[in-house]
Amino acid sequence: MKPLILMSRLLAVGLAACSLLGSFNASARTLDEIIASKKIVFGINPNLPPLGTYDAKNNIDGFDVSIAKKIADSLGVKLEIVPVGSNDRVPFLMTDKIDAVMGGMTRNADRLKVIDFTDPVNTEVLGVLTTQATSYTDWTQLNDPAVRLVQVRGTTPIQLIKEKLPKAQLLILDNYPDAVRAIAQGRADALIDVLDFMLSYTKNYPTKWRVVDAPIEVDYDCIGVQKGNTALTQRLNKEVDALQKNGFVAASWKKWFGSAMLHDPTAAPAQ
Secondary structure, rough: OOOOOHHHHHHHHHHHHHHHHOOOOOOOOOHHHHHHEEEEEEEEEEOOOOEEEOOOOOOOEEEEHHEEEEEEHHOOEEEEEEEOOOHHHHHHOOOOOOOOOOOOOOHHHHHHHEEEEEEEEEEEEEEEEOOOOOOOOOHHHOOOOOEEEEEOOOOOHHHHHHHOOOOEEEEEEEOOOHHHHHHHHHOOOOEEEEEOOHHHHOOOOOEEEEEOOOOEEEEEEOOOEOOOOOOHHHHHHHHHHHHHHHOOOHHHHHHHHOOOOOOOOOHHHOO
């Protein structure tokens, strides 16, 4: 999910929309119907690069698309991609516009009330990016007047810092490249955000970067399916498990993100 993880979810809006659809008697396509139609329809958010992005030919591509394509191939069907925004993901499922949805679909208790999820495909780690010049081993150690944090204006970690790390100095800049540059130039010590999306910026500098071992939060992104579509969910779980075991998920993540996934999605706690 593009930074920031909590900003892009817009969960309250999506669930409010779902409540308005509560009386709509949608009936999701079953696994048998999908296979008989020779087509599966995935909702992909093209505005969360590199999970989803438009390529030079204005086609949707990215990590999520690579997973959806592999699943479609294994099912023996054609993949149709429908672009969805953060607010559209759950409503599109509930109104049968799509069979499944990706795009930062973090599994949580609120969403589980209205849709079903597969096992996790990938993780997103909210943590601390810093350099080898620091010795932090836990994010709570940043609550120190000597610590200089840098953040991007308007992002959720700013509130986290104000509430949990009030003693730290805080430099606020307008974008992520500038924030990472500030650390490389020695104007800041650390940044808190979804690190999966930060590491690509670090490659522009010879700085010896590191990630603080203890994450602040680990979220598990899954494929969303309409509530009660059990056969489809089970088959998608089988496909995701195979892609994890044969290394495709890890390889595709490294291709699109430029580095290995920070946390193992197969280590997710049970739903």
